[in-house]
Amino acid sequence: MKLKKETDYALRIVFFLAKIYIENANEIIDSKSISKAEHIPESFCLKILKKLVKAKIIKVYRGVSGGYSLDKEPCDISLGEVIHVIEKDEAINTCICTPGSCSNQRDGRCPVRNSLSLIQNELFKSMEKIKFSDIINSSF
Structure with missing residues (x-):
């Protein structure tokens, strides 16, 4: 499973706001400051912030x-x-999240699919x- 760049940015935004x-x-941080601190293009940062607000992870003022x-x-x-x-699409393989996608037509009977699941x-x-x-x- 490879995370999208957008996901990486979202994790960095939340981490930044968590530290604050x-x-x-009570501190409120503007989008420009978040974008600059985390080296995220501002328009992309705003798009991600909107999704995180909708998910009730962050709030907007x-x-x-x-x-x-x-x-x-x-x-x-x-x-x-x-x-x-x-x-x-969070699945590590298409066959896990899309029934009928197995090229061997094994679907639920496939031991590889079951292991990946x-x-x-x-x-x-x-x-x-x-x-x-x-x-x-932590001290990662």
Whole structure:
């Protein structure tokens, strides 16, 4: 599974806002500052911010002194949650998410598909376990 560049940017945006949140939960950051700090083209950053707001991961403050902040605590936001917002086709192989796509016409009986499905489930469980507070507090 290869993550899209947009997903990488979304993870970096949430990480950036999580660090700010831990320092000062009331601080609001404008999109230009986020874009500059994380080296993300501003128009692309705005597109991602909109998706994260819609998913209720971050919140938007409108007006002259508007901007963005987390909508919940960093300990309540997982890597998986952010990844799921951006990645629509999350399967590591087409046969897992698209019934009838097996070129050998094995579908549910395919041992390879079943093995890949187990791997994918473990990957998703792992992504859900890792919270942004864990990342901030780690020494990766």
